[in-house]
Amino acid sequence: MGMPLLNVEHLTMRFGGLTAIDDVCFDVRRGEITALIGPNGAGKTTLFNCITGFYKPGSGRITLSQGDADPEQLQKLTRSGRRHKAFVSGDLCLLERMSDSEIARRAKVARTFQNIRLFSGMTALENLIVARHNMLMSASGFTILSLLGARSYRRAEKEALEAAKYWLAKIGLYERADDAAGSLSYGAQRQLEIARAMMTEPVLLCLDEPAAGLNASESAKLNELLHAIRESHGASILLIEHDMSVVMRISDHIVVLDYGRKIADGTAAEIRNDETVIAAYLGIEDRDLHLTPALPGA
Amino acid sequence: MIKRASLAALIMLGLSFPIISYHADMDLTRGLFLESRWPLALALTGSVFVLRVIGEIALLWRKQRQPTTKAAAISSGFSPGAMRLIAFAGIGALIAFPLAAVFTLGPAGSLKWIDNYGIQILIYVMLGWGLNIVVGLAGLLDLGYVAFYAVGAYAYALFATQFGWSFWLCLPLCGLIAACFGIALGFPVLRLRGDYLAIVTLAFGEIIRVAAINWTALTNGDAGISLIPRITFFGVPFTKAKDGFASVFGLPFFPIERTIFLYYLILILALLTNFITIRLRRLPLGRVWEALREDEIACRSLGIDTVAAKLSAFAIGAFIAGIAGAFFAARQGFVSPSSFGFIESATILAIVVLGGAGSQLGVALAAIIIIGGSEFLRELDVLQDYFGYTFDPTQYRMLLVGLGMVAMMNWRPRGLVPARQPSLFFKSPKPVAKAFIAEGRG
Numbered sequence: 009m010g011m012p013l014l015n016v017e018h019l020t021m022r023f024g025g026l027t028a029i030d031d032v033c034f035d036v037r038r039g040e041i042t043a044l045i046g047p048n049g050a051g052k053t054t055l056f057n058c059i060t061g062f063y064k065p066g067s068g069r070i071t072l073s074q075g076d077a078d079p080e081q082l083q084k085l086t087r088s089g090r091r092h093k094a095f096v097s098g099d100l101c102l103l104e105r106m107s108d109s110e111i112a113r114r115a116k117v118a119r120t121f122q123n124i125r126l127f128s129g130m131t132a133l134e135n136l137i138v139a140r141h142n143m144l145m146s147a148s149g150f151t152i153l154s155l156l157g158a159r160s161y162r163r164a165e166k167e168a169l170e171a172a173k174y175w176l177a178k179i180g181l182y183e184r185a186d187d188a189a190g191s192l193s194y195g196a197q198r199q200l201e202i203a204r205a206m207m208t209e210p211v212l213l214c215l216d217e218p219a220a221g222l223n224a225s226e227s228a229k230l231n232e233l234l235h236a237i238r239e240s241h242g243a244s245i246l247l248i249e250h251d252m253s254v255v256m257r258i259s260d261h262i263v264v265l266d267y268g269r270k271i272a273d274g275t276a277a278e279i280r281n282d283e284t285v286i287a288a289y290l291g292i293e294d295r296d297l298h299l300t301p302a303l304p305g306a
Numbered sequence: 307m308i309k310r311a312s313l314a315a316l317i318m319l320g321l322s323f324p325i326i327s328y329h330a331d332m333d334l335t336r337g338l339f340l341e342s343r344w345p346l347a348l349a350l351t352g353s354v355f356v357l358r359v360i361g362e363i364a365l366l367w368r369k370q371r372q373p374t375t376k377a378a379a380i381s382s383g384f385s386p387g388a389m390r391l392i393a394f395a396g397i398g399a400l401i402a403f404p405l406a407a408v409f410t411l412g413p414a415g416s417l418k419w420i421d422n423y424g425i426q427i428l429i430y431v432m433l434g435w436g437l438n439i440v441v442g443l444a445g446l447l448d449l450g451y452v453a454f455y456a457v458g459a460y461a462y463a464l465f466a467t468q469f470g471w472s473f474w475l476c477l478p479l480c481g482l483i484a485a486c487f488g489i490a491l492g493f494p495v496l497r498l499r500g501d502y503l504a505i506v507t508l509a510f511g512e513i514i515r516v517a518a519i520n521w522t523a524l525t526n527g528d529a530g531i532s533l534i535p536r537i538t539f540f541g542v543p544f545t546k547a548k549d550g551f552a553s554v555f556g557l558p559f560f561p562i563e564r565t566i567f568l569y570y571l572i573l574i575l576a577l578l579t580n581f582i583t584i585r586l587r588r589l590p591l592g593r594v595w596e597a598l599r600e601d602e603i604a605c606r607s608l609g610i611d612t613v614a615a616k617l618s619a620f621a622i623g624a625f626i627a628g629i630a631g632a633f634f635a636a637r638q639g640f641v642s643p644s645s646f647g648f649i650e651s652a653t654i655l656a657i658v659v660l661g662g663a664g665s666q667l668g669v670a671l672a673a674i675i676i677i678g679g680s681e682f683l684r685e686l687d688v689l690q691d692y693f694g695y696t697f698d699p700t701q702y703r704m705l706l707v708g709l710g711m712v713a714m715m716n717w718r719p720r721g722l723v724p725a726r727q728p729s730l731f732f733k734s735p736k737p738v739a740k741a742f743i744a745e746g747r748g
Contacts, residue, residue, distance in 0.1 A: 060607065112609030119607050127600035129743030130593075131728045131736070138597045139608045144590040161589070165730075173732070186731045190742030208608055 012073070013038040013244050014059070014212055019068030019104075021051075021058055021268075028054040029065070030268040036212065036261075041238055041245045043255045045279075046265035047288060052248045053122060055265065056216055059246070060119045061108035072115045074098025074211055113142055118210035120201045122217050122248075128190030132181055132200055135189050136172040137165075139207035144168060168207075175203040179233065195226035199233065206237060213237065215247040219254045227251065231258050256280070264288070307362045315355035322347040389727075392667065400428075400573055404566045413560040420562070422681050424569045425637065429630055430677045432576040434657040434669040435583060436626030441655065442663035443583075443592065444619035445599025445745065447504045450491075450511025451654055454484040454624035456518060456646035458631025463531040463641045464524070473537055477632050484628020485621040487514075492620035496613055511651050518643040530642025537636045539567060568637050575633060579626050580666055586622075588729050595619050596664075596729075600744045653677075656707070660714055662721020663745070671722050679706065 014036035021029040029051045036042045044052050057063040059070055071082060075098030085093050085100055092101040092114060101115040111117050127135050137144070147164030176182040179199040184192060189200060198218060205213055218234075219227050231254065237243050249255045255262065255276070262279045264272040266288040272279055279285055327347040328340055403424060407416035433455060440448045458480040465471040465479065495506050518525045525531065536544065544551045544564035551567075552559035586592035594615045597605050605612050635641050657676055661668030683706075686699040718724060720740035728735050 062603075062606075108606045109609050109611055112607055113611075114609075121604070121607070125601050125604040125607070127597050127604065129600055129726060129738055129740075130596060131731065131738065133730065133732060134593065134596075134728055137730065138593055138605075138610075141590050141594050141597075141608065141610050145594075148589050148591075169730075169732075182732075186728060186733055186736050188736075188738040188742040204608070 012036060014246070015069075015071040015073070016055075016059070017069045017071075019055070019058060019065050019070065021054055021063060021065045028268050029058065029265075032068075032265070032268070032270045034263045034270060034273055036244055036246050038244055039238065039242070040260040041234060041247065041258055042261045042263065043259035044246065044248045044263050044265065045250070045252075045255055046271075049267075050265040051268040052265055053216060054268075056119070056214055056246075056248060059103060060117060060214055061103060061106055061111040065104050068104065070103040072099075072101045072103055072117065072212065074116070075100070112208060112210075116209065116211045117214060118205035118208045118212070119214040120198075120205055120216055120218060122220070124194075124197050124201055126189040126197055126201055126204070128188065130189060131186050132176065132189050132192065133169075133172055133185040135200060135204050136175060136207045137168055139204045140168040140171070171207060175206060178236070179203050180229075195222050195229075198222065198226075199230070202233065202237075206241065206243070210243055213243045213245045215245065215249075217248050217250060219249055219251045227254060230254070234258055307359065307366075310362065311355050311358035314358040315351050318354040319347070319351045322350055326350065389667065396670070397577070401570075404569050408562065408566070413562045417562050417565060420565050420569050422684075423678060425565070425572055426681065427673055427677045428569070428572040428576050429634060430654065430657060431670050431673040432572065432579050432630045433627060433654045434661065434673050435576065435579045435666060436623050436630065437654050437658050438661075438664065438666070438669050439583060439586075439595070439626070440619050440623035441658050442665070442669075443587070443599065444595040444616065446616065446619060447500065447507070448620075448623070449504050449508035449648075449651055449655065450514075451507075451623070451627060452646045452648075452650040453491075453511040453514035454487055454627035455631040455634070455650070456514050456641075456643075457484045457487050457624075458628030459635040459641045459645070460518060460525060460531070460631075461628070462632035462635040463534050466535050466635075467531060467533065470535075472541075473535075473632075473636055474540070477629055480632035481625040481628040484631065485625040487628075488620040488622075488624025489617050491624075492617040496616060508648070508651075511646075511648060515643050515646050515648075518646070525643075528643060530640055530644075532640045534635055534639045534641070536639060537564065537568060537571070568633075572633055572637075575629060583666060591615070591618060593729050656711075660710070660721060662718075662723040662725075662740070664726055664743070665721065665723035668721050668723030675710070676707065 012035035016035070017033050019029055019032045020027065032051075032055065034042075044055065046052050054063065058065040069086065073082075075095050077095055077100045081093075081095070082100060086102065090102075091105040091110070092099055094100075099114065101111070103111055103115060103117070106115065112119075127138060130138070144161070144164055148161040172185075173182065176185050179196075179202070181192070181196055181200060181203075184196070189197065192200060198221070202213075202215065202218060215234075219230055222230060234245060234247075235258065238245060247259075259276060262272075262274065262276060263270060264279060264282070264285050266284075271284045271288055272282045274282070327342065327344050329343050330338055331341055333339055404416070404420045407419045407424075410416070411419065433451070437448065437451045440446050440451070461480040461483045462473070462476045465476045466473070471479075491507065491510050495503050498506055519527055521527075538544065539551050542549070542551050542554050544561075544567065546552070546559050550559065551557075551563055557563070583592075587596075594605065594610055595618075597610070598612060598615050598619075602612055605615070634645075638645075653676065657672045658669055660676065661670070661672035680700070680703045683699045683703055689699055690697050714721075720743075724740045725737035726740065726743055727737055
């Protein structure tokens with residue numbers, strides 16, 4: 009039996025006296041959409057930043073396993089003090105030891121941001137091509153060969169353009185490929201940011217509130233896109249979302265945080281009927297728990 | 307309107323009270339006396355009031371003429387075809403310039419034009435393009451750029467005077483040494499952004515200058531390094547002697563021949579800088595510089611090595627300045643710390659900002675305006691006939707630069723060429739309005 013794609017163990021993150029994440033453990037299984045939900049300030053984005061390397065967690069272990077390494081190998085890697093190790097089946101990475109760009113490059117974890125972070129002065133196409141930087145950079149002989157006129161870069165660039173074309177068509181922005189990213193509508197920008205993350209060919213895609221600010225039809229399109237990513241691109245998805253209709257419809261597995269602790273973990277149906285979750289969302293006293301019927305709107 | 311004009315006049319009055327209204331002078335008996343100049347101060351205050359009223363009226367009139375203010379946001383610069391035409395015409399004019407000057411003004415009369423205008427402007431065009439990589443593309447505000455220029459100049463001066471190495475060997479070497487200094491500056495400032503980056507780079511520029519003053523064993527301090535060997539035509543000196551350039555090529559000897567050679571040399575160096583920059587922009591490295599300017603955190607989330615990207619921008623910018631510095635030393639035959647003060651950095655930065663950060667054409671135009679303009683003030687000696695012999699037009703240089711900046715902030719806040727050409731496209735390259743473009747926070 010192999011390991012889950014992402015395995016978070018006893019993760020704790022403190023900011024001064026505030027414990028933003030307190031001993032959280034959960035898994036993201038391969039090929040699934042996992043949702044991370046919780047009330048405002050529950051620590052969802054902090055957890056995201058720990059996984060993607062933008063914060064260094066105080067303690068705990070975050071393992072990303074691309075192949076099927078067994079726990080013994082993981083144990084060995086952890087003791088060795090190294091950050092990652094390549095196996096025949098794929099890399100085993102300890103994300104809490106790696107830097108943000110290293111996580112994206114080596115562990116192949118891509119992310120989007122709660123407040124969209126596109127390169128707004130560059131065109132939609134350029135945004136996607138920048139995401140291929142590492143592949144293009146080595147193809148251009150780290151710039152030097154290409155400056156001297158080597159041809160190897162042409163093929164790599166053509167291939168990147170094909171990929172960009174594919175993703176632009178997928179999110180319905182092909183016609184606007186040459187427009188500045190900053191001139192696109194809000195919903196289009198959200199989709200473009202996801203496409204840009206996908207251009208890095210990740211194994212795990214982390215989306216921070218992808219449906220925030222989208223209207224009903226845009227939100228439906230997003231669902232479709234996420235399903236397509238999971239089905240045909242082999243990327244597993246971890247997402248933070250407030251919109252319960254989105255969460256309940258698309259996620260295979262839901263993790264609920266409150267005050268930095270995990271309070272529930274299960275399928276949509278299980279979470280819907282979980283009393284602690286309902287209490288966290290509605291702020292009901294513990295003794296009244298049994299009176300609450302179900303999560304409204306779910 | 308009247309209220310705002312009155313306020314401006316009041317500020318002028320406040321300013322003129324300590325500066326203009328009293329004037330200490332010596333009379334014939336060499337005694338100091340205080341001369342009151344209230345009428346002058348009041349006249350200036352009055353003229354500020356009138357000018358402000360006129361300005362307000364002009365603004366009002368403009369607003370009424372175009373009720374939509376959208377025009378400013380959409381102004382898209384030149385189309386690529388027009389851009390290419392301008393570029394070719396410009397390069398053609400630059401190549402023809404010294405020959406035309408010699409034929410119209412004669413070898414003696416054209417010297418000033420080729421040297422003071424041609425070479426001087428082209429040095430700044432090259433420096434502007436070099437700094438454009440750091441500030442315009444990578445968005446790293448560098449206030450000490452002249453330091454790399456100084457490193458290149460001193461490196462050539464020392465190599466040439468101490469070891470007698472040739473210019474052509476020293477040119478790339480000076481560039482490489484300056485690039486090493488660029489990386490040395492880059493490392494400590496990797497984590498700094500915006501204002502903090504600007505302060506550290508400013509300090510770096512001063513460190514180099516102060517080191518050049520005080521490290522007398524190496525740099526000969528304030529006295530500078532003189533007798534730097536003059537440039538030769540690939541080994542053939544520009545002298546009257548038998549083996550000189552003129553006799554070898556069977557031409558009559560004129561001192562201007564060296565100047566013309568220097569002109570074409572800096573023209574080639576500047577065009578090479580431009581060519582490399584344009585190539586880099588279409589390669590992943592250049593594109594990632596622009597991405598870095600737009601959003602560094604997003605870059606990191608895409609697995610981009612931002613350290614390498616920043617250091618390469620610093621290094622390549624410094625390399626270009628180092629080469630320009632070596633050229634400067636070879637042209638002057640003399641280097642001293644006074645050539646590398648903060649005002650030089652500020653001038654180069656002003657060229658980049660006025661040109662529209664990131665735009666190659668804009669930077670070239672801005673260099674012509676700023677450097678050519680201040681040289682042109684020297685030509686205005688005729689004005690002394692009207693204003694008296696104490697009138698020195700060059701004293702007004704900074705005033706005019708200030709006026710230019712105010713005008714620019716009003717009409718072209720993002721530079722002369724306020725649009726960015728995309729580095730690649732599917733259908734047609736649409737210039738991106740500067741309104742969408744980040745200025746970079748380091």
